[in-house]
Amino acid sequence: xxxxxxxxxxxxxxxxxxxxxxxxxxxxxxxxxxxxxxxxxxxxxxxxxxxxxxxxxxxxxxxxxxxxxxxxxxxxxxxxxxxxxxxxxxxxxxxxxxxxxxxxxxxxxxxxxxxxxxxxxxxxxxxxxxxxxxxxxxxxxxxxxxxxxxxxxxxxxxxxxxxxxxxxxxxxxxxxxxxxxxxxxxxxxxxxxxxxxxxxxxxxxxxxxxxxxxxxxxxxxxxxxxxxxxxxxxxxxxxxxxxxxxxxxxxxxxxxxxxxxxxxxxxxxxxxxxxxxxxxxxxxxxxxxxxxxxxxxxxxxxxxxxxxxxxxxxxxxxxxxxxxxxxxxxxxxxxxxx
Numbered sequence: 001x002x003x004x005x006x007x008x009x010x011x012x013x014x015x016x017x018x019x020x021x022x023x024x025x026x027x028x029x030x031x032x033x034x035x036x037x038x039x040x041x042x043x044x045x046x047x048x049x050x051x052x053x054x055x056x057x058x059x060x061x062x063x064x065x066x067x068x069x070x071x072x073x074x075x076x077x078x079x080x081x082x083x084x085x086x087x088x089x090x091x092x093x094x095x096x097x098x099x100x101x102x103x104x105x106x107x108x109x110x111x112x113x114x115x116x117x118x119x120x121x122x123x124x125x126x127x128x129x130x131x132x133x134x135x136x137x138x139x140x141x142x143x144x145x146x147x148x149x150x151x152x153x154x155x156x157x158x159x160x161x162x163x164x165x166x167x168x169x170x171x172x173x174x175x176x177x178x179x180x181x182x183x184x185x186x187x188x189x190x191x192x193x194x195x196x197x198x199x200x201x202x203x204x205x206x207x208x209x210x211x212x213x214x215x216x217x218x219x220x221x222x223x224x225x226x227x228x229x230x231x232x233x234x235x236x237x238x239x240x241x242x243x244x245x246x247x248x249x250x251x252x253x254x255x256x257x258x259x260x261x262x263x264x265x266x267x268x269x270x271x272x273x274x275x276x277x278x279x280x281x282x283x284x285x286x287x288x289x290x291x292x293x294x295x296x297x298x299x300x301x302x303x304x305x306x307x308x309x310x311x312x313x314x315x316x317x318x319x320x321x322x323x324x325x326x327x328x329x330x331x332x333x334x335x336x337x338x
Contacts, residue, residue, distance in 0.1 A: 225244065
């Protein structure tokens, strides 16, 4: 088969890197497009995916998002028209789903967050919808996903590419270049996705947590901004214990080297949970069912108030307990192709 993968955001890169490797090992041809947003393009290139860059993020305003979505859908359909693809594949790339519909091309979308408003578009227009087992049936119906097109897999999307992960023993040398030693307590932080459609509210807890952590002796915070605006904001808070890398970092190795992960998003939290690293979510929106499951498993902690921050244990981690859901990659591959 000739497969077309579209990368709409940074977290899609490792997920589809693992799937691309599997598809190609099975004899399928893969071509990749990507949207210019966050670190999607540099991460994809670093992973050897060499995508065709088409379109960019529309910004925070809803009208701009809609215009960008439609403009990119047209550009993608023009690019794909003569390439004779058998299947379009994405993690809710709305523009690709619309482009595939214009081209009468079968499309598969994967999704793991049931409160994303744009699921209304993706689930109605995609040919097949693949979600985790924990994804609520009621939300699928609300978004117009016919039962006949829905497929489910066990685990999380992060298990697809992290189940067999082994840390690079030399990664500590990269951290040393940022002034981070093996003796430091390393806290990895990721700010809220302020420009996302599902994040239309203000979250002050993240900045409170950052200020608190920077007062702790022998602790280093590596902060990964989502946008250049965030980078400028946090760089203005110059502090000897705050590190903001200027280049994309190897996410799994960075998480594995951390003693604690605190994020106001979802993917990096679930990556930490998959790798068995202590992780706390400071997300202020409606929680996904996959994250609620990780809380029940004791792999994720919820931070809701300043009091929760005061009770957060910040120390060198003693050990890790990775999930090792090795069957998820095979399961998702089969759901996509069959």
